[in-house]
Amino acid sequence: MTETVYKVDMLARVEGEGRFSVQVHDGEVTGAELSIFEAPRFFEALLRGRSLAEVPDIVARICGICPIAYQMSSVRALESALELVVPAEVWPLRRLLYCGEWIASHVLHMFLLHAPDYLGYDSAIEMAADHRELVERGLHMKKIGNQVIELLGGRAIHPVSVRVGGFTRAPRPRELDELRPALALGLDQALETVEWAAKLAKPSQDNDYVFVAVKGDDYPLERGDRLAISDRGDIAVEEFNEAFHEAQVERSNALHCRLADGAAYLCGPLARLNLFADKLHPRAREALERSELRLPVRNPYESITVRAIEVVHAFAEAVDIVAAYRRPAQPFVAWRPRAGVGHGATEAPRGLLYHRYVVTDEGEVAQAQIVPPTSQNQARIEQDLVALVPSLLTLPHDQATRRCEQLIRAYDPCISCATHFLTYDVEATP
Numbered sequence: 001m002t003e004t005v006y007k008v009d010m011l012a013r014v015e016g017e018g019r020f021s022v023q024v025h026d027g028e029v030t031g032a033e034l035s036i037f038e039a040p041r042f043f044e045a046l047l048r049g050r051s052l053a054e055v056p057d058i059v060a061r062i063c064g065i066c067p068i069a070y071q072m073s074s075v076r077a078l079e080s081a082l083e084l085v086v087p088a089e090v091w092p093l094r095r096l097l098y099c100g101e102w103i104a105s106h107v108l109h110m111f112l113l114h115a116p117d118y119l120g121y122d123s124a125i126e127m128a129a130d131h132r133e134l135v136e137r138g139l140h141m142k143k144i145g146n147q148v149i150e151l152l153g154g155r156a157i158h159p160v161s162v163r164v165g166g167f168t169r170a171p172r173p174r175e176l177d178e179l180r181p182a183l184a185l186g187l188d189q190a191l192e193t194v195e196w197a198a199k200l201a202k203p204s205q206d207n208d209y210v211f212v213a214v215k216g217d218d219y220p221l222e223r224g225d226r227l228a229i230s231d232r233g234d235i236a237v238e239e240f241n242e243a244f245h246e247a248q249v250e251r252s253n254a255l256h257c258r259l260a261d262g263a264a265y266l267c268g269p270l271a272r273l274n275l276f277a278d279k280l281h282p283r284a285r286e287a288l289e290r291s292e293l294r295l296p297v298r299n300p301y302e303s304i305t306v307r308a309i310e311v312v313h314a315f316a317e318a319v320d321i322v323a324a325y326r327r328p329a330q331p332f333v334a335w336r337p338r339a340g341v342g343h344g345a346t347e348a349p350r351g352l353l354y355h356r357y358v359v360t361d362e363g364e365v366a367q368a369q370i371v372p373p374t375s376q377n378q379a380r381i382e383q384d385l386v387a388l389v390p391s392l393l394t395l396p397h398d399q400a401t402r403r404c405e406q407l408i409r410a411y412d413p414c415i416s417c418a419t420h421f422l423t424y425d426v427e428a429t430p
Helices: 043-047 052-060 067-082 090-119 124-130 132-153 173-177 180-199 237-243 269-279 282-291 300-323 373-391 397-410
Strands: 003-008 018-025 028-036 212-215 226-229 233-236 244-247 256-259 340-348 351-359 365-371
Touching: 003 397, 018 373, 018 397, 028 373, 043 052, 043 365, 052 067, 052 351, 052 365, 067 090, 067 340, 067 351, 090 124, 090 132, 090 180, 090 300, 090 397, 124 132, 132 180, 132 300, 180 282, 180 300, 212 269, 212 340, 212 351, 226 237, 233 237, 237 244, 237 340, 237 351, 256 373, 269 282, 269 300, 269 351, 282 300, 300 397, 351 373, 373 397
Parallel strands: none
Antiparallel strands: 003 018, 018 028, 212 226, 226 233, 244 256, 340 351, 351 365
C-alpha cells in the first residue's frame, strides 16, 4: 500500500491566506481540501444599521483588487430595493469603470501571479530578469486600467465616486478624451497578450463544468437581471437563494456555495466565455478565433488565455464608450428611503458577485448578504484537484505539487473576499 500527500501550507501568488492538501491512497484520492484560514472580517454584520449611502464605500474595502465589483453589486441591489431607476446616460460610465477594473485585475493576475507557473519561475521578480519586456507590458496595461478607475472613481484604490443612483460626479468629455491614446495602445498590447497566452504550454485537462454567469443584453459585466446556469436555463437574480445554497465547512472560514441540489459549479472567465462568447466585442471575437481556442473551453489552465481575451474586450469597450461619450445632465438620481428587499449581481473579474439587502423605511441596512466568487468556486476547485490526480502519479513529488498550485491559481482566488462565517455565536460566562 502506498500513500502520497501533495500539500502546501501557504499558497503563494494568490490574494489572501490559504492552503491545500490532496491525499492519495493506492492511486485513489481519499481527500482534497482547499482551506481558507484567513480571519473572517464580518462585513455583512458591519453593514447592519448603516445608512444606504455608506454601503458602497464600506463594501469597497472588502477587496483592494476588485472594489468596484463590490460597489456595483451593492448599488444594483440597493437600487432594486428602492425601486430606483438610474438615468440611461449613467450606465456607460458604470461599464467603463468596470472595464478599468477588469483590465487592472486580469493583467495583474496574468503577468505577475500566473505567468511564472507557465514560464518556470517561483516569482514575477525572478521572471522579470529574463522577460523584462513581458512584465513591462503587463505593468503598462495595468496602469491604464488604474487611470480609468482614478478618473471615474476619484482614486485608483477604493474609489469614492460611486453612489446609489449614479456617481457623485461625471467627467467632462475632454477628460475622457485624454484617455484615448492610452486605451488604443492598451488594446494593441492586449491583442499581443492573447497571442502570447495562447502559445503557452498548458497541462491537459477536460473537466465537466456547470457554468454560471450574469445574463443580460451584453457580455456579462455590470448589468443583468438574470443568472445563466449551463444546461439548466436561467433564473432571476432575486431567486439566487432558491437556486444556490451556502454552507459552512469545518476547514474553511469561507462559506461553500453550491447549487441547491449540491452540485459544484464554476463562475468566472471560463463560465462567461462558454456561455456568452457570441456577445464579445468584435475585436475580442477576432482574438478568440486567432487563439484557436475551441468552445466549450473546459481546461482550467486555459483561463489565462480567456482572461487575455476578456482584457481585449474591456479595452475595446472602453474605446467605444469614450468615443461615444456625452456628459449626463446629472450624474445621479436622488433616492428616498423606503423599506424593501433588493438583489444585485455583477461579474467581478473572478466571477459572479451577488448582494442582497433588506432595508428599512429609515434608509438603513437591516440585513446584508454578500456571496463572492471565490466561495462559489471553492468546491469546484477541490473537484478539479481530484480530477487532476491521475496525471500527477507519474510526476516527481515537487512537480506534482506545483501542478496543483498552478491549478488553484488558474482560478485567481481572492481569499480575503471569501472569508466570512454563516453564524457567529458568543456565549458569555458570569
